[in-house]
Amino acid sequence: MRDVADAVGVSVKTVSNVVNATGQVGDETARRVRAAIEELGYRPNPLARGLNARSTDMVTLALPGLGHGYCAQLAAEVFALAEADGVSVVMEPTGGDRERELEVLRNRGGLSDGVLLMPASVTARDLEGLAFPAPAVMLGPRRVRGPFDGVASRDADAAESAVRLLLDRGAERIVLLGGEREPGGDSPAALRSAGYRRALAAAGREAAPDLVAGTAASSREDGHAAIRGLLDDGVRFDAVLALEDPLAHGALHALRAAGFGVPRQVRVAAFSNDDDAAYSVPGLTTVTADIRSMARRALDLLASRVLNSAGPRFHVDVPFTIIERESTFSYA
């Protein structure tokens, strides 16, 4: 900037004025300044700017990973919205590790104005114990109490609706694929499992233990193996609620191989609406949180929180939608 000012023979303030369109600058002066900027390849130093503005227009996005559909979709939405807002996104994969989640919230040495965290392991107690945390918003299926704003998807409610849909379509015995055997906990799987039980209870039924099929992970292969196992064990069922889309794809596969018609004999619904869901045959009914509005709300909450770290905390729930496709159609 000094260089530009000297080249044109004006003060740095004048250069600053033309760069930021602040103050008043004569047309001729502005033109010469612009020419010098062009020629010298001058770029305002964002660090120096930030030092004054006390802001970097950067946000840290901390997710357990990018492998799962939910996270990948959320990241994509955050990137797109942030870009439109003129803010950059620093990615910080936490691996779901508690220590790293806390580290992110401390934002030691971090340049970003605040952090968006999808908490996997961190507890309410951890959050309370955090001294001088960075401005942060928690987002995702887990709703953790604590001194932070939050945007949560209603996974339990979503699962409940999905089960209701399956019951409406005539299902009697619904497998919970990838589900938790024990009630309790606040992982996405636990929340969805709770919704499953709630819907059954509301319909005056009980969750049969032999219909809860846990899986090691959430891959196609896991889904395939689990359904395969049920069939081999002679377990009867006429519907599957898979807690992740890939599990459902594996299930479809296993059912087809075993000669079961979907949806005629077995209805299948799942979560996430990943790319394959629309293209599989049959098309897969999925329950999907409105990820975009989740990203939007989180970014907005964080922006407010950066401006005003005091004030009441906000917790917002994001709506979900059921996209019904062939896998649950009832041909009456």
Added chain:
Amino acid sequence: MRDVADAVGVSVKTVSNVVNATGQVGDETARRVRAAIEELGYRPNPLARGLNARSTDMVTLALPGLGHGYCAQLAAEVFALAEADGVSVVMEPTGGDRERELEVLRNRGGLSDGVLLMPASVTARDLEGLAFPAPAVMLGPRRVRGPFDGVASRDADAAESAVRLLLDRGAERIVLLGGEREPGGDSPAALRSAGYRRALAAAGREAAPDLVAGTAASSREDGHAAIRGLLDDGVRFDAVLALEDPLAHGALHALRAAGFGVPRQVRVAAFSNDDDAAYSVPGLTTVTADIRSMARRALDLLASRVLNSAGPRFHVDVPFTIIERESTFSYA
């Protein structure tokens, strides 16, 4: 920092000394400074630090997207290695758009010290025309000439080796699944297609046009449909080289459904080694670039380039490996 210094009754320099472990500080003084830091929740302002150091220890990672296995794997490696180096990563999805790729290289207003770009659309000519670009390293399958360092995977060579493997295993007619019908171009698909043709030529064979099966995208469904189409058309083949793993999974599926034994009747090989490759049945033989060393080299090159923007450009090729699994075994 001012506050801490005042609280303890020392100068800012002394505080700076204990924070950075520079200079000499008395044990007692250091202890009191540390206590004050703790109590006041003081954190060094990274902006002010960066302003002096002329560095932010941040790097921009610009990829077309995170959807494909290659990109996702690369991103994961970059995150991990960067974290270990103490550098943060700003994600910048380009969507493969030329304008956005150029914008990233200009790094206007960007806080990062440099950029890692996986170029999709940008041409050598574009790069030459770039005035005052940020320090940058190009990485990925495309090797673009221009005033930048580069780390490239040898996709053509990798495809050539894969074809040689299939020939060794007794294949005569190898389908190029997801391949380009016309030679030329420098997209990954084009490069791999070129390797396919080269291997066949080296073996004294020709690439039969009916064996090149283009696909709209690289999903499982695309692979399934394409192989299905070939079978329906009565095209004879005894091997498939799929340019992306998901295509191969679709192919395996289609082959099984049609009653073909893999590898007994048809051998299948693919690229990328995605998570499913090891777990599919049969296990999928894939050719995989050493993504980690690609990330490592790119980060190192960028670090050097940030320190010294002049000097000769470096272009390094990253090795690839063939992981052979059941899908190409020959039961002699």
Added chain:
DNA sequence: CTGAAAGCGCTTACAG
């Protein structure tokens, strides 16, 4: 072992 000064590259608040 500790401090006062200058400076990183910009902006803000005030003069003229």
Added chain:
DNA sequence: CTGAAAGCGCTTACAG
């Protein structure tokens, strides 16, 4: 319409 000064929060180079 333009400039000189002070300051953002730190570090570097020099004194003592």
